[in-house]
Amino acid sequence: MKVPVYRALGALSVLLGIIGAFLPLMPTTPFLILAAWFFARSHPEWEAKLLAHPKFGPAIRAWRDHQAIPRVAKWASTIMMSISVVGSWFILPEPWGYGPAVVCSMVMLWMWTRPSA
Template sequence: MTDKGKRYLFFALGLVSTGLGFVGAVLPIMPTVPFLIVAVWAFSRSSQRFHDWLYNHPTYGPTLRRWDKYRVVPPVAKVWTVVAMAGGLTLTTIFTTIPMWAVVGAAIGMGLVAAYILTRPSYPPPGAEV
């Protein structure tokens, strides 16, 4: 694939991720920031203008910058993430006929994601600029 083709691919990924992130801002069951993190990453490889727009966005920019600089996950995001994963797993187990091995696999995967998220810092270091 040519460099131009890669740029188009990353740009398309950035647009789709931004759209999904904005949808997640209004739908309580869908995350926002993870999609925007992917979008900023994709735009950094395809469009400096779109990267700067999202990175400096008045609403989402501070959260993206805290993640980029300090790998911070705010406490409310940690709680919502764990609650959403536990709720999704519970509902899936109750209302579907998915095999138990799949439920256990999903639980292990969600547990690993939860452990990663919960071990990230909740706040930037004291005196850090965002």
């Protein structure tokens, strides 16, 4: 019963990762890491394809082996989140404009405390 559910969730995670490659506020790699986790339990061939991918495979393996995030990914995420926070200050009304800053600050704090790959 678990195998079809894991396959479906893995496929959904890949789809969300592909969408995230084109939408600036949606991440790609975390969804592909999640997909690899699901495929490891349901479809080893698809997991192997994700791990062998030239662009995303190294990041997935770094997370799996050492829970490490590549330094370039940390910087790119920090820059994109900072742009989003500044934009939200201009778009959202007064009390709501601080929400993205709080959330992004917590995410950045967590991210920068992870080892670098």
